[in-house]
Amino acid sequence: MARSLVLAIAIAALAWATSVCAQAPARPSPAPAAAAPARDLAGVWMIRNPAGMRGYAGATFTKEEPEMTPWAQAKYKEARNSNGGQYDLETTNDPVLTKCYPPGTPRVYFHPYPFEFISTPKYLLMIFEYDHMMRRIYTDGRPVPQDPDPSWMGNSVGRWENNTTFVVETVGFNEKTWIDRLGHPHSTELHVTERFRRTDRDHLQIDFIIQDPKALLKPWTSTFYAELRPEWELGEISCSGDYLEFKTFEK
């Protein structure tokens, strides 16, 4: 009985302490964010995912495996990715690292370099610092192409869903790239939907829907986050020559 009483008092004390802590003044909140401009993504952006995603989001879209078809599972088993730390060019078959293949869409988001949107009357250009990758996203009202030629980064069509949400559909891929850094495969039937939501002037939320009937049993979805970097300019990152040859680093 006495023990129960002590326990009850301890629990009550803990609850009180917790509530006091919860009421402790937080750090001063930052100034309210500036509103997003209407129908405008122009500028340099950098992926900055929240801490809770950092265990996986440098390499893949979700903590859980996507649901893959047997075809994709077999290909995935062959992938020797470049993550986990213990690899060199002899032990990975990552096509970007070993062959300088373009990373493709959406894997390009796993290169830790900024990207820039440049607006033109008929299309939005999306330029990635990594290896000068470029995507032309048509905004002239054309439909998503029905039978596009294969490409690395895909054929993209975009439209403004509202003043701050830009939706991009991308199709027409070859099969040579991975969906992510872990080596999840895709086929030429890959269809990527990106919903760019500019939640305020400085923040972009990118919702991904990755579909591929040959590779995925159901759409693979995720959300990444990017921040505006008004002071930054894209520079050069060229995947060529020395990039692949580690021995040149040991001069």
Next chain:
Amino acid sequence: MNFDTLSVEWDNTLPQEEPTLMNVLRRTLPILVVSIAAVFSASGLVFAHHGAAAFITDQTVTVKGTVTELVYMNPHVQVYWESKNDKGVSEKWQGELTAPNKLTRAGWTKRTLKPGDQITVSGNPNKNSPHTIYIRKLIGPDGNSLPLFED
């Protein structure tokens, strides 16, 4: 600051305060200090294009020396310097930094280090080439730690 554990270059944004012991030892240089830094091994470091397999990520080497060359080029910036070992013999060293773009955004130019500059470098040694390190901290000629990471 990023502390991603899986991706390659993300991990280059891993600033660590040097242990106090090293700060003391640094003043007694030239000397070579090898210490186990558990914080590095816990971070799951991976390096661009050539994995952490190339570097001993749970060891940190600190070396003081004189810059001979700064190669400010894609894909990764390289610093070359000479350091006297404990017998007073001069040895050549090489250290790797992140991409020049990222250093530029951190405030660097190709002239941030020049031949003759006195530097103190800490980082992870290469497994095959003990005088090659991946630089985690670099104290410049004015005694201040140089920023190695963009925001």
